[in-house]
Amino acid sequence: MSEELGLTVKKEDAPEWYQQTVLKADFADYSPVKGCIVIKHWGYAIWEKIQEVFNDAIKKHGVQNYYFPMLIPESLIKKEAEHFSGFTPEVAWVTHAGKNKLDEKLAIRPTSETIMYAMFSKWLKSYRQLPMKVHQWCNIMRWETKMTKPFLRGREFLWQEGHTVHETKEEAEKETSWALEEYAKLSEDLLAIPVVKGKKTDSDKFAGAEFTLGIESLMSDGKALQMGTSHMLGHNFAKPYEVKFFGRDEKWHFGWQTSWGTSTRLLGGVILTHGDDKGAILPPKVAPIQAVIIPILFKGKEEKVIKKCKELEKKLNKTKLRIHFDNREGYTAGWKFNDWELKGVPLRIEIGPRDVDNKKFIIVRRDTGEKIAIEENNIQETLETFLKKIHNNLFTRAKEFVKTHTAKPKTVKDLKTAINSKQWALIPHCSREECEKELENKSEGGPRIIPLKQDSIKNQICINCKKEAKYWLYWGKSY
Ligand SMILES: [Zn+2]
Missing domain, CATH: 3.30.930.10 (Bira Bifunctional Protein; Domain 2)
Incomplete structure (x- = not known):
């Protein structure tokens, strides 16, 4: 399996x-x-x-x-x-x-x-x-x-x-x-x-x-x-x-x-x-499960770990957090880690026998893989804080990606290069439909959106026909 x-x-x-x-x-x-x-x-x-x-x-x-x-x-x-x-x-x-x-x-x-x-x-x-x-x-x-x-x-x-x-x-x-x-x-x-x-x-x-x-x-x-x-x-x-x-x-x-x-x-x-190489990463606000509890079991000490997991699940389910205790039998902890990572659950809580004694758990962030030791006492607040951090990190990361993949080509040749290297481009355009069609044939991409926030278009010429440009336009491939 x-x-x-x-x-x-x-x-x-x-x-x-x-x-x-x-x-x-x-x-x-x-x-x-x-x-x-x-x-x-x-x-x-x-x-x-x-x-x-x-x-x-x-x-x-x-x-x-x-x-x-x-x-x-x-x-x-x-x-x-x-x-x-x-x-x-x-x-x-x-x-x-x-x-x-x-x-x-x-x-x-x-x-x-x-x-x-x-x-x-x-x-x-x-x-x-x-x-x-x-x-x-x-x-x-x-x-x-x-x-x-x-x-x-x-x-x-x-x-x-x-x-x-x-x-x-x-x-x-x-x-x-x-x-x-x-x-x-x-x-x-x-x-x-x-x-x-x-x-x-x-x-x-x-x-x-x-x-x-x-x-x-x-x-x-x-x-x-x-x-x-x-x-x-x-x-x-x-x-x-x-x-x-x-x-x-x-x-x-x-x-x-x-x-x-x-x-x-x-x-x-x-x-x-x-998503990343391991699968999906869900934004915490829509994740069906925001944190999954996974027991780390050792022979003879299963009972107290499972008891603690259940107790924690019950406690956290009284809050607005969406928590799930993965109590499936016959699967190793490692298998469960992979399964929830694939599904993109934002946080994982690992609980082993020693953690039960120390009242400390390990949580793992899906977005960064970071492992953090946390106190049982204020677990709700801690989870909430990390979910916020994950949302912000995902947003910032995606924003940075868009920024570094937005080209500003000066020529149609540069536009083609940008599109072939998995970017989209912000281009000055004359707004004429014939010109758009012509550029579609030359560049593989097409018109995506004329951003509401426009930089000055004054003195710019259309990237394709060289007539006066009317606006900045995002150009690229689409779904
Ligand atoms: Zn044009």
């Missing part, structure tokens, strides 16, 4: 390392349906933590949870032409019920704007109902033709989608920025993944949006991961779906709309960003 447990490759062999970590640490497994995974307990527990924190944040903001059907009639999904053509290539359709062909085929939701806004149109009457803030947690289906990868790119995934209607354009724009900030907080404060907040280029925005904001992070293999997007929809959907309200001026107006989402892709981000 021990041969099967650990990883057989190092993290630098990114695709194989990622796959082994996902499978062996019980984050997920492949299913009989191509491109669809089973999210296993270890992955799902992290998703639950994300849901808990995000639900809390949006509810405080006045957002309410709903559930909409997963099937959308073709006539409905077709109403906003740009949106429809953007999603058509990856829509899966239900065409039959038993042997009978349906009168109208039904799309399995690739996103829910269309079905939600048909209902908004029915519900919304007056400006007094605004802002309207509707949200759902659900699954989504997009029939990917590109290579799929657990969490990062799949045909079915879990996500949240928020949809709001506002009286004014300014309010809707403010909401779009609010969602972006929430995603950045979720990513940095909870998952310890540093992100760049920015705007998508026009070629890359959501089909049907006026503009799309997003957070983007650089993964350890040099590819960028889009971790959340927030769309300003303007009146683009309100018009075809007739999302209208009777205003203060006693006239009918179209509602200003936004939508925003993030998905189980975040789990892929966690694994890729923090």
